[in-house]
Amino acid sequence: MNVQTEYRDVPAMPVSGVASIRARFAMMAVAYGAKADTVEPEAIDRAGALVFQTFGADHDLTREMEHFIDTVTAGTGSKKLWTDAGDRLLRAVHGTTWCEGKQHE
DSSP states (O other): OOHHHHHTTSOOOOOOHHHHHHHHHHHHHHTTGGGGGGOOHHHHHHHHHHHHHHHOTTSHHHHHHHHHHHHHHTSOOOHHHHHHHHHHHHHHHHSSOHHHHHHTO
């Protein structure tokens, strides 16, 4: 499944509202690490489309979303790989990962 080609035709939109709250927190980092192995392909498609539409193809967040999508959809990923990809995506979105943020509370 090549998710990228499924949303590449979505045009980039002007960034507003803190980039649509960072593309809705990248759709909560596509259900993120602990549940990445249960993420529905449609949820990944929606998250990828939202990030691409909000930021365009060349934005760091779009690249991190693509890395996450590639990792999850490769079919070879362990939960650790998905979690690492989710961490990278969250760091791109929020400047920190969920675990790092919890440590600062």
